[in-house]
Amino acid sequence: YKRITTNTLVEMKKNGEKVSMLTAYDYTMAKIVDGAGVDVILVGDSASNVMAGHETTLPITLDQMIYHASSVVRAIERALVVVDIPFGSYQSDPKEALRSAIRIMKESGAHAVKVEGGREIKESIKRILNAGIPVMGHLGLTPQSIYKFGTYTVRAKEEQEAQQLKEDAKMLERAGCFGIVLEKIPAKLAKEVAASVSIPIIGIGAGNGVDGQVLVLHDLLGMTHEFNPRFLRRYMNLFEDMTESIGQYVKDVKAVEFPNENEQY
Ligand code: KIV
Ligand code: NA
Secondary structure: OOOOOHHHHHHHHHHOOOEEEEEOOOHHHHHHHHHOOOOEEEEOOOHHHHOOOOOOOOOOOHHHHHHHHHHHHOOOOOOEEEEEOOOOOOOOOHHHHHHHHHHHHHHHOOOEEEOOOOHHHHHHHHHHHHOOOOEEEEEEOOHHHHHHHOOOOOOOOOHHHHHHHHHHHHHHHHHOOOEEEEEOOOHHHHHHHHHHOOOOEEEEOOOOOOOEEEEOHHHHOOOOOOOOOOOOOOOOOHHHHHHHHHHHHHHHHHOOOOOOHHHOO
16 A cells, blocks of 8 residues: 555455554654554554653643644655544534644644544544544543543453443444544453454454554553553563663763764864
């Protein structure tokens, strides 16, 4: 695929090809992620944690998300760019939700938005879709509701919540969403949901019975080292490599080993 669209993703599911998705929040990283062949780049509100150092995703603002998104959009040639609408910018009413989605699309040049929740935000999702803006859903452990959940443990282990999640996934498909992220739910349930809809289900901590996977870039690279959920696979240990390299730079500066004769004018 030369350029990924929301239709490409639905086609991938039909063909049994898994969707790769990863977060990025800035130009330099997005360029690497896009060049490496990732299908979907998520400008996640996890930027609140990863970029800004907040404890939750709640504090990040719409303006800040647009700043991250526009930086990412300038870097990509192939990936579909999806942007989280942040907490407080879509929950109060459908008009506000649409306004926020329009600002993201207009000011950043992104291709789609993502919102957390099911039936509670159905009307907002419809309003955004009516404006021609593709919407991705997000069910299961939805971090914007962390104070309702109280913990970051696995969701939908009980029958009632599992049933509600299944219905919400169906509703999101019917409403016209092009995909759904399922976060931290039992693998068996995620597989069942993936089999019940024709739009791609992208999992994080949801097992391999779904249509694709998403991770936070800085977790995959091992830049963050205090976050250790079972679902996380670290492909690098950049925390150690970077600490060592930067430590070496400090030593070299102190010892006047840097710069050397070839590194000066
Ligand atoms: O903000 C984010 O990074 C996300 C993914 C973890 C799905 O929503
Ligand atoms: Na998010």
